[in-house]
Amino acid sequence: MxxxxxxxxxxxxxxxxxxxxxxxxxxxxxxxxxxxxxxxxxxxxxxxxxxxxxxxxxxxxxxxxxxxxxxxxxxxxxxxxxxxxxxxxxxxxxxxxxxxxxxxxxxxxxxxxxxxxxxxxxxxxxxxxxxxxxxxxxxxxxxxxxxxxxxxxxxxxxxxxxxxxxxxxxxxxxxxxxxxxxxxxxxxxxxxxxxxxxxxxxxxxxxxxxxxxxxxxxxxxxxxxxxxxxxxxxxxxxxxxxxxxxxxxxxxxxxxxxTPFYKPPSKKRFSQDDEFSRFGNGHRQSDRHQKRRRQQSPPPGPERCFFCLCNPNFSTHMVCSIAEDAYLATAKGPLPASDTFKLEGLNFPGHFIITPVEHISTLSAADLTQEKAQKTFREMKRFRDSLQGMIASVSKRKLGAVTWEISRARNIHDHWQFMPVPADMVIKGLVEAGFRVLAEDLKLGKFTTKEFETADQVEGDFLRVWTWAEEEEQVVSKSLLLKLDEEVWFDLQYPRKVMAKLLGLEQRTSWQDVVQTEDEEKADVEAFREAFKEWDFTL
Structure with missing residues (x-):
């Protein structure tokens, strides 16, 4: 007291x-x-x-x-x-x-x-x-x-x-x-x-x-x-x-x-026709007319961006933790289901979005000072490290993790996606191989190995991937970089497709097909918060 x-x-x-x-x-x-x-x-x-x-x-x-x-x-x-x-x-x-x-x-x-x-x-x-x-x-x-x-x-x-x-x-x-x-x-x-x-x-x-x-x-x-x-x-x-x-x-x-406060009306659920969803996994694939229309229209500002906290349609029930410069939320239409990793000890999907609070297209955006960009990067990395520690502990090292970021100048709002993966797939190099093979099949170029300790180490558009797992007392991790040609169309669902193939979850490749009810989303958030208490540095 x-x-x-x-x-x-x-x-x-x-x-x-x-x-x-x-x-x-x-x-x-x-x-x-x-x-x-x-x-x-x-x-x-x-x-x-x-x-x-x-x-x-x-x-x-x-x-x-x-x-x-x-x-x-x-x-x-x-x-x-x-x-x-x-x-x-x-x-x-x-x-x-x-x-x-x-x-x-x-x-x-x-x-x-x-x-x-x-x-x-x-x-x-x-x-x-x-x-x-x-x-x-x-x-x-x-x-x-x-x-x-x-x-x-x-x-x-x-x-x-x-x-x-x-x-x-x-x-x-x-x-x-x-x-x-x-x-x-x-x-x-x-x-x-x-x-x-x-x-x-x-x-x-x-x-x-x-x-x-x-x-x-x-x-x-x-x-x-x-x-x-x-x-x-x-x-x-x-x-x-x-x-x-x-x-x-x-x-x-x-x-x-x-309570004297009335409960606010439930947020409108967005249909599959919406071009952008805050907790979806980027833009949908669209026909040429839709893509041309998007290119001609100005990008949404913070009040219409579904990653921004000031958007009136902000789904607050999906936010798991918030720090000063970044926040953590569950993904809408997660790739793993709530029971996918049940045998490994997880009672929630484990698919998360780590997002800067600022409305920025990339972490090295011109409207951020270098100091602010580095501070935001460190806080996002801290969320990622905390998630990795929690996943490894709860699963008794049976699970590792993969995190990816698609950074493009024409992005609406930068974010990272985090997902559990069997540790063996990381240790044996299967996750890395999955990303490399599909990139070559799609003629996107080749991944290079690159460490990422700050926000501004890479210029231009790119996809970066972190893989991580614990093996006995040793950490097995890798950082991969794929430079993107601005003139070549890039499928924003590419990382999810790689992971769906590896996990045998092809039927869940499209996030729009597996959107949960609000009650299901709330239940997953509550289960995660309970597991994350020890690692949540914001508490």
Whole structure:
């Protein structure tokens, strides 16, 4: 059990805030403190100087995000230079998932929604605005002890007797529907926010509609708390302390209600006529008319790209894990079925998509800085390495893996595909032979062996393949590269065809023929998450 302390907006009153915290810390020994709202303001510059000079004592780890006021330039400079602003003071970022040194998982979305920005997650971290893409991108965080937001979730006052008695409604406290969706998806133990006026509001705890089976596992209960600003004239509560209890809740406490958030309508299932699917395996083969039409049309932007988190048709239930620059999701229409590797210990298909969060055609795209490209590559590689470790462990080394990437300048959104394969096929070179033989049959050229440790080692269009397996205490792996001629048509299903042939799954070659129901997809994601817990570096 952790003991936490929460401030409302401090608005630059640093001396007063940290003095109060120091006095309370002597008696209560808080594990950490969190600021909901604005830590700084455009005033109290002398106190900001004291903070940066190390003359203000902060008695316990204290976390904050951007509120409704942009961070002061001196604070931004300090963060960018040293990361640490002052001892025990930590900036969570505007959009982040953080596991603190105290073991508390905080999902953060600072700032006010800017509905005019539709190009996905915002690129800067210090301005007091966020996008719908920012909110949607955090859904993949899966769970949270604390959800910290500047805005309220829309409709949180519904079904609440306390809200009715206090006169709180959408006019008093306007909210964000995307933050409501985020709260509903993460089911945090506490949702902490700043009040838009001089008032404090603590809603009755709420829980989602659950089955009897769910109740036996424990009910996810959320408490929403919004604090008034420090030193407000109404003398409304601006500080709050509580114990964070992680034990399963079987019976909701008295006065709790069903969630005030309506379940969003089910996402439209895309037909086989769709030209591009986010979790499919690239474009379908098309006739010449369809290909010509695609070439003449501009590529979809982030709001229409089915790999982008800001797309309104984004199938969030297929996301397994999300990090800062990349995320992991199951493939739509996976090549292996849920029971293909049952004898090896897997109760899910194991076919995954590893995708950059940024909307980029290749990892070396001109719109990415070299530093960002390398950071994204390393994070994608970390997902791949984690998957390999999990697959080998669960299967007792009976399974290895193959990962491939088709990198082309005219791609819509770069991604890698990962799939289990019998370890013997890797160790005996059968996977490598399968790729080489089909490439020669199709007159695509010859594979060369090349190690890939960074994102920019290859120029032009290419297919790269990684094979991996463990043999006793030894790792058997290989990296293959096939340069692609831009003038020669390339079948984007080529890697899947190779693997279907090797695994004897030719009847599943076309992903459109084996699309699962949403319930089946959710079941596979849940089974995988359980197996992946030990290797998921985002938790």
């Amino acid at each position: 952790s003991k936490l302390f929460i401030f409302g907006s401090i608005q630059g009153q640093l001396r007063s805030a940290f003095s109060k915290l120091s006095a309370l810390q002597k008696k209560n020994h808080f594990d950490c403190a969190i600021v909901a709202g604005n830590l700084f303001s455009h005033e109290h510059d002398d106190q900001l100087t004291e903070l940066l000079d190390g003359r203000l004592e902060i008695p316990c780890p204290t976390y904050f995000t951007v509120g409704t006021i942009a961070l002061p330039p001196r604070i931004i400079e300090k963060i960018q230079k040293d990361e640490e602003i002052a001892p025990n003071l930590h900036y969570l970022g505007k959009r982040s998932t953080t596991k603190t040194s105290e073991g508390i998982r905080i999902v953060t979305l600072g700032g006010i929604l800017d509905p005019n920005i539709i190009a996905g997650p915002s690129k800067e971290q210090y301005e007091p605005f966020h996008t719908e893409g920012d909110a949607k991108s955090l859904i993949g965080a899966q769970t949270a002890d604390i959800l910290l937001t500047t805005m309220w979730p829309a409709d949180v006052w519904k079904n609440s007797t306390k809200a009715k008695e206090s006169g709180i409604n959408a006019e008093i406290a306007p909210g964000s529907s995307t933050i409501a969706e985020l709260c509903a998806a993460l089911k945090p133990r506490y949702h902490i926010s700043m009040s838009p006026g001089d008032f404090f509001f603590e809603r009755e705890p709420f829980f989602p509609q659950t089955t009897e089976e769910d109740k036996e596992k424990g009910i996810p209960l959320t408490r929403f708390i919004s604090l008034a600003p420090l030193g407000n004239t109404a003398k409304a509560k601006a500080m709050y302390a509580f114990n964070l209890n992680r034990e399963a809740i079987v019976t909701p406490p008295a006065g709790s209600t069903v």
